[in-house]
Amino acid sequence: MKMKKIFLTSAVALALLSSCNNDYDGQDIAGTKLAVSASIDQVNTRLSDSGSEWTEGDAIGVSDNLSNPNLNIKYVAGSAMGDFTSTTGIYILGNEEVTYTAYYPYAGNEGASAGELQFKIVDESGKYAGHNAVDFMYATGTATRSNPKVAFVFKHQMSKVSLNITDSNAPATKAETPVSYTLQGVIIDGTFNTGTGEITPGSTKGNVKVDAVLGTASSIILPPVAAGNAAEPIQLVIEVGDKIYAGSLTPALDASQEYKYSVDLSKTESGENLQIDSPTIDGWTPNDEGNIDVEEEVNYNPTLEVGDFLCKDGTTIDKDYDLVQLDETVKASIIGVVYYVGNPQPSVLYEYEDAVDALKRDYPLCTKGLAVAISNAQEAADRFATAKYNYSDWFKAEGNQVAESYIGSALNLTSVFDHILGYNNTRVMELAVADVNDNTLTGAENFMSILTQYRENNVVAGTSVWYLPSYAELKLMQDNYAVVSASMAKVGASLPQYTEFASANNEAFYWSSDLRGNSYNWVSPLADVPEDTNLFVGRTSSSLKGYFRFTLAF
Structure with missing residues (x-):
């Protein structure tokens, strides 16, 4: 028309x-x-x-x-x-x-x-x-x-x-x-x-x-x-x-x-x-x-909601839209599902200065919400790192001007952190690994190679790059699980919950980008667990495996 x-x-x-x-x-x-x-x-x-x-x-x-x-x-x-x-x-x-x-x-x-x-x-x-x-x-x-x-x-x-x-x-x-x-x-x-x-x-x-x-x-x-x-x-x-x-x-x-x-x-x-x-x-x-x-594009989504679909061109499709009516090219371009609606920038949501808000600094126009990928970044469960991955000392190092321009709340020893900081945390990981002058870092080649490859293979217009969600973002997926998983099913995808996490030797979970000190990561099974269950695992242990499910802001 x-x-x-x-x-x-x-x-x-x-x-x-x-x-x-x-x-x-x-x-x-x-x-x-x-x-x-x-x-x-x-x-x-x-x-x-x-x-x-x-x-x-x-x-x-x-x-x-x-x-x-x-x-x-x-x-x-x-x-x-x-x-x-x-x-x-x-x-x-x-x-x-x-x-x-x-x-x-x-x-x-x-x-x-x-x-x-x-x-x-x-x-x-x-x-x-x-x-x-x-x-x-x-x-x-x-x-x-x-x-x-x-x-x-x-x-x-x-x-x-x-x-x-x-x-x-x-x-x-x-x-x-x-x-x-x-x-x-x-x-x-x-x-x-x-x-x-x-x-x-x-x-x-x-x-x-x-x-x-x-x-x-x-x-x-x-x-x-x-x-x-x-x-x-x-x-x-x-x-x-x-x-x-x-x-x-x-x-x-x-x-x-x-x-x-x-x-x-x-x-x-x-x-x-x-x-x-x-x-x-x-x-x-x-x-x-x-x-x-000019030819007007079809508006598949007048009102953004949790469960809506994100396409590679940066547009969204209503979760209730009859996907059978879509052109196959449009349908094939669906790459994520919306799990949060609203401006996700930390300095907007919390009491942070704009100067340390990496998401706002790098992607100021990504203010509509967050979407999770329709597939894991790797088929099989894998370790977070192939070797020691420690950036807490780097992050806290006195005079590290690069680190000081980021929100320093990725490290929490006592409880999972409740702030949306996935992009911030992922950027700090990237910077820390790239800091060749820090001899305490021996790399996290496995995670970085998976992240880099996924970004290259799944480019989305008008959004942030893909990043590893924080625990708070995984909790949003859990809280909206019924709607998000229903949308996943409509495109032949899935977002499994790991209800057996507490009794399965901690081998079924999703990695978060929140660290617990030098050696552990906070993780999420996207399901409720007994109150005394530890929601953290060692990042370098060969027996503890988890999935990378990347997300982005748009």
Whole structure:
């Protein structure tokens, strides 16, 4: 499916104010008038389902971040090309860069923040209020006195549900047949923060009715689901003449996303439940900017969850997606399963300085979560090291500036450490082994060769490199075991639990990257063990074997 991503780039010409002097830092200097242009970063406009331009007279509110701020200055579109002018205007003084915010549609009075706008998506009769009333948009931009052009790129803050109701058995002459549909039990109110762009859904549920035409797509803009909550199913009732159809929709209702449903009434008898397929999900506000007439990739995963699949190209697939429908190339690219959702960087999760956060330092954009490989790094159990592997002295060595730039919590003698530090620990191991000046290190050739080979054979785009998880990360896999293992099974993989760990001479477990002193590693069987069971084994003992199951941040 080809989709055009339209970006309006015209800007109003620069206007200099030569006759107005403003007092700044004790000197009279000329102010420069802010020149405003605006585009809508979107596939479909807020004005209609087919248009792509502003309408002359559309108004936005612009504010700046100065100590004596310009607040809610009204700028009006002079044409469909996105050039905006103001009767009041904003003037830039000084040489500092100024940050501006803008929102749509304009409300309130100039000179006073519009604050939070309350809204309802229905009118008094219960019908949809229309896109113009509830399509809230927000943008930020910067300008300076020497370059006073601010080009806002507005993003939709609400969610959108579109329906194309057809009847393939209906004759062509009935293509213009009126049809109405009602979404039942949706949130119909909320607030829009004009200063931050944030939408806060209300608590009032109701019904929204829309009049449409058979065979022509129409849409409703709804409040997005609040962070941390899951969208509830929406009941759909369709009326065509004296016939009534019913079913349910399950859009995720993420901000800036459009959920497109096609409903063919010929497949259902009046009074029966509609059979409604999963929606096509488009970036109503695409994340990639500047591309024109590009083919949109299929979005297999609108909302990231534990159990979702990670592919070699860095994309994810929903854990509940029917993998049979996938192209074989896409299916074959699945390389990991998500076991943690959220920013995994230690300085974000714990009280660490950014300077020692190796993951944030090396991969600052890997903030979505963690994924575990769908297979072990080696077929047979193996020892952690072929010879003595001791970097605790190296790590603690006074004046070791390299080691001091990492979080030094990989060594814990008394209990397993509960911090996500796998990448940090693995990097310290690599650095310690590479430190040829330290005579106490005789290498860990077995582990390092396995790690290096696995990284070379399993490259993933847009993620960190593979690393050995910490015990806390293995514990996350254990806590989410039912979901993670179910996803593994869907791609013919497995993540065995070793419930016999306590009685099997410690030969069934996964190595962690947390060390217990110079000679032992903390390990995990991914299963509960008796309270008095030691969760550590000697790294160099030939009788103690474990598996390497690598993980990565993305």
